[in-house]
Each structure stands twice: as C-alpha cells, then as structure tokens.
Amino acid sequence: MxxxxxxxxxxxxxxxxxxxxxxxxxxxxxxxxxxxxxxxxxxxxxxxxxxxxxxxxxxxxxxxxxxxxxxxxxxxxxxxxxxxxxxxxxxxxxxxxxxxxxxxxxxxxxxxxxxxxxxxxxxxxxxxxxxxxxxxxxxxxxxxxxxxxxxxxxxxxxxxxxxxxxxxxxxxxxxxxxxxxxxxxxxxxxxxxxxxxxxxxxxxxxxxxxxxxxxxxxxxxxxxxxxxxxxxxxxxxxxxxxxxxxxxxxxxxxxxxxxxxxxxxxxxxxxxxxxxxxxxxxxxxxxxxxxxxxxxxxxxxGSTPFKRPPGIRTVKVCPDSGLPPSSFCPSSMDEVFSAGNLPPGQCAQHSPAAESAARPSPAKLSVKFPSDGDIFRLDPQTPRAAQALFLKSAGAEGEITWTLDGKELAERGEKVPWPLEPGSHSVFFTEIRNGKTVRSGPARFHVVR
The missing domain is CATH 3.40.710.10 (DD-peptidase/beta-lactamase superfamily)
Known part of the structure; x- marks a missing residue:
C-alpha cells in the first residue's frame, strides 16, 4: 500500500x-x-x-x-x-x-x-x-x-x-x-x-x-x-x-x-x-x-492513453442502422470493430426502396441546424423559458413544416425557435413541391442538463 x-x-x-x-x-x-x-x-x-x-x-x-x-x-x-x-x-x-x-x-x-x-x-x-x-x-x-x-x-x-x-x-x-x-x-x-x-x-x-x-x-x-x-x-x-x-x-x-x-x-x-x-x-x-x-x-x-491492440479497425457507419452508409444516408460516424467482425453489407434504411412517399427530394433538403449528433446543455443559471434553439432549413423553396419527435410544430418557416427540453430528439421538415410532399433527412441531437 x-x-x-x-x-x-x-x-x-x-x-x-x-x-x-x-x-x-x-x-x-x-x-x-x-x-x-x-x-x-x-x-x-x-x-x-x-x-x-x-x-x-x-x-x-x-x-x-x-x-x-x-x-x-x-x-x-x-x-x-x-x-x-x-x-x-x-x-x-x-x-x-x-x-x-x-x-x-x-x-x-x-x-x-x-x-x-x-x-x-x-x-x-x-x-x-x-x-x-x-x-x-x-x-x-x-x-x-x-x-x-x-x-x-x-x-x-x-x-x-x-x-x-x-x-x-x-x-x-x-x-x-x-x-x-x-x-x-x-x-x-x-x-x-x-x-x-x-x-x-x-x-x-x-x-x-x-x-x-x-x-x-x-x-x-x-x-x-x-x-x-x-x-x-x-x-x-x-x-x-x-x-x-x-x-x-x-x-x-x-x-x-x-x-x-x-x-x-x-x-x-x-x-x-x-x-x-x-x-x-x-x-x-x-x-x-x-x-x-x-x-x-x-x-x-501518472496515466497513459489506452492503446489500440492489433486487429481493431475504424469503419464509418450510419448512426441509424449501424451499417456502412450508403450515398442516401444523411450522416455517418466512426465506429471501432474487431477486424474479424466488421459490419456486413450497407445501410438500406435510407435507400430509395425504403423511403416513403415523403422521401427526401432531389434538391437535397436538409436540416441546417442543429447538425446530426449535436449535444446541447441546459444552463442552470438561465431560466428555462429563455433557453431555445432555432431550427434552420437548407434547400427549401416554399413554406415548410417542421416535425420534432414525431409531432408537427405549429410554427412554420425556414427558421423556427424551439424551447430546449432534456433528452434525445429527432427533427426534419417537409414542403410541398409540384403537389407532392418532399422531406428533408432527419437531424438527431441531444439536450443534457
């Protein structure tokens, strides 16, 4: 001792x-x-x-x-x-x-x-x-x-x-x-x-x-x-x-x-x-x-960094499916794997065949802010009512509708305020083009206390 x-x-x-x-x-x-x-x-x-x-x-x-x-x-x-x-x-x-x-x-x-x-x-x-x-x-x-x-x-x-x-x-x-x-x-x-x-x-x-x-x-x-x-x-x-x-x-x-x-x-x-x-x-x-x-x-x-042993590989995956991303995936992230147990195939969750009628448009609508994977922290010194982020769109041409955590927001537009709430969230928006509903890819973010 x-x-x-x-x-x-x-x-x-x-x-x-x-x-x-x-x-x-x-x-x-x-x-x-x-x-x-x-x-x-x-x-x-x-x-x-x-x-x-x-x-x-x-x-x-x-x-x-x-x-x-x-x-x-x-x-x-x-x-x-x-x-x-x-x-x-x-x-x-x-x-x-x-x-x-x-x-x-x-x-x-x-x-x-x-x-x-x-x-x-x-x-x-x-x-x-x-x-x-x-x-x-x-x-x-x-x-x-x-x-x-x-x-x-x-x-x-x-x-x-x-x-x-x-x-x-x-x-x-x-x-x-x-x-x-x-x-x-x-x-x-x-x-x-x-x-x-x-x-x-x-x-x-x-x-x-x-x-x-x-x-x-x-x-x-x-x-x-x-x-x-x-x-x-x-x-x-x-x-x-x-x-x-x-x-x-x-x-x-x-x-x-x-x-x-x-x-x-x-x-x-x-x-x-x-x-x-x-x-x-x-x-x-x-x-x-x-x-x-x-x-x-x-x-x-003292302390030293953890050493990566032989046989470990870093591979990009889609955050939604955990599989290597396709060209349709809105984002990707690095993940580590044993070289003998890499993820198979490719993400099909965002492929055209998996999209609904409201799939992303050729104009590549996207959520400009927040970015996928962002983490926000509530400030304990600031009143909750005063803490909000502005949802921002990219690629939209007409009036857009925001959907956050499966619920449509009442306020419309390319820049919409949203009061911060703790938890994991997902947001996307839609607009009407040529009589059809087109949808942006989702952005997933976290709010922590």
Whole structure:
C-alpha cells in the first residue's frame, strides 16, 4: 500500500460523504485502488470512520457483499461481443417482460427505441441489458463473471435470472474493482493482493483482447454517455479514463469504478444497515469521490492513453442502422470493430426502396441546424423559458413544416425557435413541391442538463 494514495482515497471518500450530508441519508462508503501491473493494492478504505460505531464503522465495505447494479453490464457486453455482437449493432429499448412477469425500467423511466450497443452501455440503459443477457445466455454470463473472479456469485444461474444483468447478485467492491482491472489489462485477470512476494493464483485471460478494448473504448467515450449523464459528468477527466456507475433498487447502493492502463479505482457509498439513500445515483453519489481519487492517482502514478491492440479497425457507419452508409444516408460516424467482425453489407434504411412517399427530394433538403449528433446543455443559471434553439432549413423553396419527435410544430418557416427540453430528439421538415410532399433527412441531437 501507498500511504499517499491511502490518504487521498480516504479524504476523497470523507469529503464526498460530508458534501452529501444527512439530507440524502448516506452514512458510509468504501474505496479501493489497485495497481494494474501487479494486482497490488495501493489504497483500501473500508469505511468512512473506523471508530464510528453508530454507523458500523468497523464493517469493511471493501469486502462486504452488496448488489452492484449496472456495474456488471460491461462484462455482459464483452461476452456479447465475443459471441459476435458489435458496438454499432442496434438493440431495442422498449418495454419487455422478463421471466416471472418482471418488467425492467430504465433509470430515467423512459424508453429510447432502437439504440446502438455503444449508446446502450455508455448510457446504462436497463432494458437493452436484459435483452442482451437473454440473447447471450444467462448461464454463459454467470460463467464469465466467475472467470473474472466473482466468487461471491456461487448460486445457480436460475437463482438470479435475467436480473443478473442489472446486478441483483451480491458481490464485493474488491471483486468488482479487480474485474475492471482485467479490462484495463486487455482482458487478463490477476488476483488482487497486499503482499506481492507471497504466492498467488496465476494470471488468466478472462476476456478477449479485442473485446476488452471495445468495452474500454465505450466506457471512455464522453459523447456516448452524454445523453444520460451530460457532457461534464464526474467521468469527464483531462486524461483517458474508462468508467461505469451502478445504482441498486431503492437507492441502497451507489458504485463507481474507473481505470487507466496503470491503475483501477472503485467507490461504494450507502448504509451498512441496508437502509435506502434518498435519490442519489452512482453518478451523483459515488462518482464525484471516484473523480477525486482518480485525479490524485494520476498525480501520483501518472496515466497513459489506452492503446489500440492489433486487429481493431475504424469503419464509418450510419448512426441509424449501424451499417456502412450508403450515398442516401444523411450522416455517418466512426465506429471501432474487431477486424474479424466488421459490419456486413450497407445501410438500406435510407435507400430509395425504403423511403416513403415523403422521401427526401432531389434538391437535397436538409436540416441546417442543429447538425446530426449535436449535444446541447441546459444552463442552470438561465431560466428555462429563455433557453431555445432555432431550427434552420437548407434547400427549401416554399413554406415548410417542421416535425420534432414525431409531432408537427405549429410554427412554420425556414427558421423556427424551439424551447430546449432534456433528452434525445429527432427533427426534419417537409414542403410541398409540384403537389407532392418532399422531406428533408432527419437531424438527431441531444439536450443534457
């Protein structure tokens, strides 16, 4: 252990718990930092105050069993990619009823339609995770978690059900941080230990090198997580940092785990008596403490960019279909893939055969503003009524009608104001030409708090 790191981790935990205060009913937390190269433990804070008997300060939160919530999702997505899924694949975020009549909900209580796997993981959507565990196999997912050192998950797969994808099994912070350290090493698991000289279990490959990189690339993608967490979340650091949160039912547990190639850190906050916190999620509860620990570790140990392993390729895809774009696609984006699992074919979603009678005209109508993929942030210091953007058209010749999120706007014209609303949005416009309705391509954008 490093006394400097230990003091930094304990101070970050104590400061965060003090900032949350009694109003959120949070009494304790734990933090752990591991050296990725050796598995050596750099810092271990088991509670906020060892001598605080009233809040069970002598319980060790690093080894206590708690439900991890969404913090297990990266390992599910890694398994899915090993079985042939890609970051650009579409998965449906719509109501689903799992075994036993359980209907999982997203944290924001809304559904987002078809989303790419990158967005589903980065934004931690619950419904796609349940669909994915059904597709990959519950037993296979549990086996993968055991490969990653989650020995606490000793019960059969049927005991956990599809809820395992949402973290309903109990694990320890030690197991969780060490599993993320395997991602940081490119998929190689090492035992975490205090004494490096003592014999230890041998290293083993738990995740393929390509899959580990793809997951790391997603978890360090600030733009991908912005629709759910905003552009300036606690994970937006001045160096490469891959991170994930977890929040359990009734706000009983908050988790945040992150890593660089050099070190991995994790934080849990909650109450040792199992009582619920008051509306504190992983991004607002544990993540700020993790941020402070990460900044301290970077000063002490440094950090380097994540290295792309051989066999990874960057390919342009259509954001709507996740497939290589055709000449009809209104936009494209870069995505990373394993060279042996590139997206097949070409996008047909925007081909003439797929267009309706209101397909884009030969004049190439387009939304001039906002641009596809834009992200806007609400200013907390400005009244909401004063925050708006102007929708602007290009290529139109006559009166145009705007449609945003499937609803026609009352105001017409080439420049129309729209009050900012949080969420993911899609906008296009139509005009009448020679008695026919022609339509622009859509522009998709996000508004974050």
């Amino acid at each position: 490093d006394l400097r790191a230990q003091r930094a981790a304990a101070a970050a935990l104590k400061d965060r718990l003090a900032a949350l205060g009694s109003s959120h009913h949070i009494t304790n937390g734990a933090a752990l930092v591991i050296d990725n190269a050796t598995g050596g433990i750099i810092a271990w804070a088991g509670s906020n105050d060892f001598f605080d008997a009233a809040n069970s300060g002598q319980v060790d939160g690093v080894t206590a069993l708690r439900q991890p919530g969404s913090a297990l999702k990266p390992f599910l997505y890694a398994l899915a990619m090993a079985k042939g899924s890609r970051p650009s694949d579409l998965i449906e975020d719509a109501p689903i009823y799992a075994a036993g009549g359980h209907a999982p909900l997203n944290y924001d209580k809304t559904y987002h339609g078809f989303v790419r796997l990158r967005e589903a993981l980065a934004c931690s959507y619950n419904v796609p995770a349940v669909r994915l565990v059904v597709k990959t196999g519950l037993a296979a997912f549990l086996a993968k978690l055991k490969d990653l050192g989650f020995d606490s998950l000793y019960k059969p797969a049927e005991f956990y059900g599809e809820g395992l994808a949402l973290g309903n099994g109990e694990v320890t912070l030690l197991e969780l941080v060490n599993a993320y350290a395997a991602l940081a090493r490119g998929g190689v698991w090492l035992p975490a230990r205090f004494e490096l000289e003592s014999p230890a279990a041998p290293a083993r490959r738990a995740i393929g090198r390509s899959e580990a990189y793809l997951i790391t690339n997603i978890l360090s993608d600030n733009s991908a997580r912005a629709p759910a967490f905003g552009l300036n979340s606690a994970f937006n650091l001045p160096f490469d940092f891959a991170a994930k949160t977890g929040t359990t039912k009734d706000y009983r547990d908050n988790w945040a785990v992150g890593y660089t190639p050099e070190w991995t850190a994790g934080v849990w906050v909650g109450n040792f008596d199992g009582s619920s916190m008051r509306r504190v999620s992983g991004i607002s509860g544990a993540a700020p403490a993790l941020k402070e620990i990460a900044l301290a570790m970077e000063k002490l140990y």
